[in-house]
Amino acid sequence: EVQLLESGGGLVQPGGSLRLSCVASGFTFKNYVMNWVRQAPGKGLEWVSAISGSSGSSYYADSVKGRFTVSRDNSKNTVFLHMTRLTGEDSALYYCARPPGLGVWGQGTTVIVSS
Amino acid sequence: DIQMTQSPSAVSASVGDRVTITCRASQGIGNYLAWFQQKPGKVPKRLIYDASTLQSGVPSRFSGTGSGTEFTLTISSLQPEDSAVYYCLQHTTYPHTFGQGTKVEIK
Numbered sequence: 001e002v003q004l005l006e007s008g009g010g011l012v013q014p015g016g017s018l019r020l021s022c023v024a025s026g027f028t029f030k031n032y033v034m035n036w037v038r039q040a041p042g043k044g045l046e047w048v049s050a051i052s053g054s055s056g057s058s059y060y061a062d063s064v065k066g067r068f069t070v071s072r073d074n075s076k077n078t079v080f081l082h083m084t085r086l087t088g089e090d091s092a093l094y095y096c097a098r099p100p101g102l103g104v105w106g107q108g109t110t111v112i113v114s115s
Numbered sequence: 116d117i118q119m120t121q122s123p124s125a126v127s128a129s130v131g132d133r134v135t136i137t138c139r140a141s142q143g144i145g146n147y148l149a150w151f152q153q154k155p156g157k158v159p160k161r162l163i164y165d166a167s168t169l170q171s172g173v174p175s176r177f178s179g180t181g182s183g184t185e186f187t188l189t190i191s192s193l194q195p196e197d198s199a200v201y202y203c204l205q206h207t208t209y210p211h212t213f214g215q216g217t218k219v220e221i222k
Contacts, residue, residue, distance in 0.1 A: 035211070044200075044202065044213060044214075044215055044216040045151070045153075045159060045202050045204075045213045045216070046213065047204075047210055047211040047212060047213060050209060050211070059209035059210060060210070061210050062116070062210070095158070095159075099206065100164065100206075101147070101149040101161065101164040101165070101204070101206055102149065102151075102161065102204060102206065102211075103149075103161050103164060103170070105158045105159060106158075107158060108158065
């Protein structure tokens, strides 16, 4: 069974940093681009970032470019999202998702940015 | 970046009604369009991919059409369990972009 399991969320102060993880199972991880999508409370879905299977290419939404870094460890079937200079607008439920067409999602991990 | 304009933002309809949601892309995206359903507190669930292919296990009352810049999701006969927010997603280029969402309510 294909599964994605996020972790690493929590409460962080404005300006702080946090690293999210997403462990994959049930498929050949290295063959897939992996995405991060977030949803602020009561708001819509926002695509955040993606990384190619080989880590050769990464992509970001304008709202996080320069602050967030996506990476992966194919030996551990894990994709990471390193978030820095966090603000309240980054508070959200963060999902990892797998193509094609984001057909597979994890359960999400919650990030709260607050003093 | 490609913008996805979804309409309406909300719709209230009766059980058995036909409901149509539209997404318009700011430039052509081929058929790289998916539709998602999200119920409160739940993970988004993909209903349609490649603009018109029904995800396995999704009821046949859901259908998707379109290509290029105009796409529609149709619920042919609305059921109580269809109350949810629906989103379109373009995944032809990065950044991927979602529509703003359509809240479907049952009268």
